[in-house]
Amino acid sequence: xxxxxxxxxxxxxxxxxxxxxxxxxxxxxxxxxxxxxxxxxxxxxxxxxxxxxxxxxxxxxxxxxxxxxxxxxxxxxxxxxxxxxxxxxxxxxxxxxxxxxxxxxxxxxxxxxxxxxxxxxxxxxxxxxxxxxxxxxxxxxxxxxxxxxxxxxxxxxxxxxxxxxxxxxxxxxxxxxxxxxxxxxxxxxxxxxxxxxxxxxxxxxxxxxxxxxxxxxxxxxxxxxxxxxxxxxxxxxxxxxxxxxxxxxxxxxxxxxxxxxxxxxxxxxxxxxxxxxxxxxxxxxxxxxxxxxxxxxxxxxxxxxxxxxxxxxxxxxxxxxxxxxxxxxxxxxxxxxxxxxxxxxxxxxxxxxxxxxxxxxxxxxxxxxxxxxxxxxxxxxxxxxxxxxxxxxxxxxxxxxxxxxxxxxxxxxxxxxxxxxxxxxxxxxxx
Amino acid sequence: xxxxxxxxxxxxxxxxxxxxxxxxxxxxxxxxxxxxxxxxxxxxxxxxxxxxxxxxxxxxxxxxxxxxxxxxxxxxxxxxxxxxxxxxxxxxxxxxxxxxxxxxxxxxxx
Numbered sequence: 001x002x003x004x005x006x007x008x009x010x011x012x013x014x015x016x017x018x019x020x021x022x023x024x025x026x027x028x029x030x031x032x033x034x035x036x037x038x039x040x041x042x043x044x045x046x047x048x049x050x051x052x053x054x055x056x057x058x059x060x061x062x063x064x065x066x067x068x069x070x071x072x073x074x075x076x077x078x079x080x081x082x083x084x085x086x087x088x089x090x091x092x093x094x095x096x097x098x099x100x101x102x103x104x105x106x107x108x109x110x111x112x113x114x115x116x117x118x119x120x121x122x123x124x125x126x127x128x129x130x131x132x133x134x135x136x137x138x139x140x141x142x143x144x145x146x147x148x149x150x151x152x153x154x155x156x157x158x159x160x161x162x163x164x165x166x167x168x169x170x171x172x173x174x175x176x177x178x179x180x181x182x183x184x185x186x187x188x189x190x191x192x193x194x195x196x197x198x199x200x201x202x203x204x205x206x207x208x209x210x211x212x213x214x215x216x217x218x219x220x221x222x223x224x225x226x227x228x229x230x231x232x233x234x235x236x237x238x239x240x241x242x243x244x245x246x247x248x249x250x251x252x253x254x255x256x257x258x259x260x261x262x263x264x265x266x267x268x269x270x271x272x273x274x275x276x277x278x279x280x281x282x283x284x285x286x287x288x289x290x291x292x293x294x295x296x297x298x299x300x301x302x303x304x305x306x307x308x309x310x311x312x313x314x315x316x317x318x319x320x321x322x323x324x325x326x327x328x329x330x331x332x333x334x335x336x337x338x339x340x341x342x343x344x345x346x347x348x349x350x351x352x353x354x355x356x357x358x359x360x361x362x363x364x365x366x367x368x369x370x371x372x373x374x375x376x377x378x379x380x381x382x383x384x385x386x387x388x389x390x391x392x393x394x395x396x397x398x399x400x401x402x403x404x405x406x407x408x409x410x411x412x413x414x415x416x417x418x419x420x421x422x423x424x425x426x427x428x429x430x431x
Numbered sequence: 432x433x434x435x436x437x438x439x440x441x442x443x444x445x446x447x448x449x450x451x452x453x454x455x456x457x458x459x460x461x462x463x464x465x466x467x468x469x470x471x472x473x474x475x476x477x478x479x480x481x482x483x484x485x486x487x488x489x490x491x492x493x494x495x496x497x498x499x500x501x502x503x504x505x506x507x508x509x510x511x512x513x514x515x516x517x518x519x520x521x522x523x524x525x526x527x528x529x530x531x532x533x534x535x536x537x538x539x540x541x
Binding site: 042043044045046090091092093094095110111112115210369372373374375376 | 465468469472473474475476477479480482483484485486
C-alpha cells in the first residue's frame with residue numbers, strides 16, 4: 001500500500017513557530033493522598049512512571065546518604081535479590097532509572113503496557129521491601145568510590161564542585177562537597193534510616209505518561225495507595241543559610257594538569273522570579289549555543305578552548321549563573337580576560353537585531369524538542385512541579401522570547417552580571 | 432562487528448578463541464525459548480521507545496521509504512517477533528564462518 005507521491009519539486013512550507021500544544025496532565029489522588037499526574041498521549045503502547053520523593057541532598061545528614069540510599073533500593077529486596085531485579089527488568093524490556101538531586105530522589109520506570117502489572121509489582125517491592133544487603137552495599141561503595149577517584153582528579157570536576165562551595169558555603173546542601181574519601185564513612189544503617197524516614201507517602205508524587213491504561217490507577221493504588229505507608233509524624237523542613245565566599249578569585253592548583261578548568265559566575269534567580277526568562281535569553285546569547293558570544297570569541301577567534309558555554313541553574317531555594325570551560329594551561333588568564341570583556345559588552349552595548357532574532361529562532365526550536373512526545377512533556381511538567389507553576393510559564397516564555405528587546409537585555413546584564421558580584425574559580429594553573 | 436578489550440593478563444588470542452566459541456555455539460545450538468523471548472521483548476521495547484519522539488518517527492519513516500515502503504514501519508515489530516530459534520541458528524551458521532570475517536588487532540606498544 002503506498003500513498004500518492006507528494007510533489008518533490010516543492011519544498012515543505014516554512015513557518016515560524018507560533019504556538020506549542022501542551023498536553024495538560026490530569027490530576028488524581030491515590031487513596032492515601034499521593035498526587036498522581038497523568039499525561040495520556042502518543043501512539044506507542046508504553047508507559048513511563050516517575051516517582052518523586054522529597055529525599056534529595058537537602059535532607060541528608062551525612063555525605064552521599066541521599067544518593068546511595070536511592071541506589072541501594074535496587075540492590076535487593078526481601079523477596080528479590082539484586083540479580084532477580086535486574087533479570088526482571090531486562091526480561092521485560094523495561095528500564096529502571098534511579099537518580100537524586102538537590103531536593104528530590106527519583107525512581108523512574110519505562111515499560112510496555114503489556115508488562116505493566118509485573119513491573120509495578122516489582123517496583124513496589126523495591127520501594128517498600130528494600131533489604132539493604134551488606135555484600136551489595138560493599139560492592140556499590142567500591143565501584144562508586146573507584147569511579148569517583150578518577151573523576152575527582154579532573155580539573156573540570158574540581159572547578160565544578162569548588163564553584164558551588166564558593167557560592168553557597170561548604171555547609172549548604174547546594175555545595176557539592178562530597179569527595180572520594182566520604183565513601184569510606186558511609187554507614188549502611190544510616191541509609192536504611194534515610195529511606196524509612198523519607199520514602200513515605202506524604203513525601204511522594206507520581207507522574208505517568210504515555211498511553212495510560214485504566215488499570216494503571218488500580219495497580220498504583222493497590223501497591224502505593226495504602227495509609228500504612230504514611231508517617232505518623234511529619235519531619236520538619238531543614239533550613240540553611242547561604243554563606244558566599246568573601247574572596248572573588250579562587251585557584252585550586254593541580255600541577256600535572258595540561259588544561260585549566262574555569263567556572264565564572266554569580267548568584268542569580270530561579271524560575272519563580274520575573275527576571276528568570278529574560279536571563280535565560282541573555283544567557284543563550286552569551287554562551288548558550290554554538291554561535292554564542294563566548295564560543296565565537298574564545299573558541300573560534302582566539303582558539304583558547306574546544307568549548308565554552310554558560311548556564312542558568314534554577315533550584316528550589318536559589319538560582320545561579322556560570323560560564324564554564326577548559327582552556328590550555330597557558331591561556332587561562334587570557335580566557336578569563338575575554339570572559340570579562342564579553343560580560344562588559346553585554347552591559348554596555350545593545351544586542352544587534354540580527355543576532356537577537358537568531359537566538360529567538362534557536363530558542364523556540366529548542367523548546368519544541370522539550371515537548372516532543374509524552375515523555376518529554378512529562379519532563380517539562382516535572383520541571384514546574386516543585387515550584388507550583390503551571391503551563392502559563394511556558395506560554396509566557398514563548399511570548400518573552402518573541403518580544404524581549406535589546407534594551408531589556410542590556411538592563412538585565414547590568415543588574416545580574418555586575419563585575420563586583422562575579423566569582424572566578426580556576427582548577428589547574430593560572431599561568 | 433564484535434569488539435572488546437581483554438582484561439590484564441588475557442591475551443588477544445584467548446579473547447579471539449572465546450568469541451569464536453560463542454559464535455560456534457550460536458551456529459550449532461538453538462537458543463532457549465526464555466532467552467529468545469527476552470531478546471524479543473528488549474528489541475520491541477527499544478523500537479517502541481524510540482518511536483515516541485516525532486523526530487525519530489520521521490527518521491524511521493524516511494528510512495523505510497528509502498528501502499521501498501514507508502508503511503513497513505508499522506509491521507517492524509511483528510516481523511522481529513516472528514523470528515524463530517531455527518532462523519537464528521541458520522543465519523549464524525551462514526554468517527559466522529572464519530572465511531567471512533576480518534580481524535583487527537590493536538595492540539599496546541609495551
